[in-house]
Amino acid sequence: MWRSIASNALTFFIVVIFLAAGVILWGQEEYEGEGPLANAICLQVESGSNMWRVSEKLAEQGAISSPTIFRMGAEYSEKSSQLKAGSFLVPERASMAQIIDEITGAGLSTCGTEIVYRVGVNSQRVEVRELDPETETFEELARFDPTAEEAPEEYTRIREEPDTQYRLALAEGVTSWQIVQALNAIEALDGEIAEIPEEGWLAPDSYAFEPGDSAEALVAEMRDRQEAILQEEWAARADGLPYESIEEALIMASIVEKETAIAEERGQVASVFVNRLERGMRLQTDPTVIYGVTEGQGVLGRGLRQSELRDANPWNTYVIDGLPQTPIANPGRAAIEAALNPDNTDYVFFVADGTGGHAFAETLEEHNRNVARWREIEAEQQQSN
8 A cells, every 4th residue: 555655656746847847848938938019119117116016017018928937037047136227128029038138238228218418529419319119210309409509399398207218428539528518518417527537538338327317427437438448458459569558558549539430440540550659650640639739628620730730749749759648539449449459551651532531551652642642632622612
């Protein structure tokens, strides 16, 4: 009898194990498989929310099949504590795993209505836009220049809505002065920045913020990102570069950033300046002279004068040897990477080629021909105008 009982118990446990394994496999398929959402939605995650509230909201909107499996998946993947507030795009048929990755990722809102403060090298603008979940494209509701225009009514209306998202977008090559001017003009930020941060040490990037956030905290985030990029790229730098420190590499990256906007040229431009440093040649680059005139405060808006090219200041690379004393802008990651891993060339000259790019040369004779060709193009352009 006991043998029969033991045999039945063993059979029972085996059945239980198989059933448990089946439940686990089913749960995994539910978690990772295609979701039930027929049309994309914008998921609002309020500040202070938790995975339980989010899972119930997703179930109500038909985005997930089981709130319990959703919460278990978040817990198992150790992402329950990483929930971010914001408005997030949930595409049609998104799996629970994909949704959790979205709402626990970088924390940047990807859906809903947003106000974007764009700081460019030559201008600023504010954009008010709304994402259509169905098409996953933004519809622009308003756009204006905050330095020259009154804010439109649409901007004021959207600012009063509680779920509006805010973002600051910095273009590569903006100066620290330009960033501070823009930050101090954003009404949604708290506090005012009195001192201009060191040039070059603020990462051009996209920064989400909420009304009442500190402007100083946003600047600190910019610096943290730039330092992280510099440390990463410095560790992977090429051998034999003529830089004694990360600071010198940052100065070079800022020059590369200002000399070309074409991604494919950055490595070549960097190689020109590296070759000049190694040969004891002066860098002779106009953007450094411009910075010596403006000190990063605004755009020069005209050509350089001969007196400015001769002026002895710490940024005039037509006069000084080596690098200028500070960066001349805030370079992006690509320019930093180019400065620390330049192309392997013998170029020591370059000039505009009339297409938006540059013609590079190894010899002065070749460079003079490129310059002559550029002068011809300039003359043709003036005649056509």
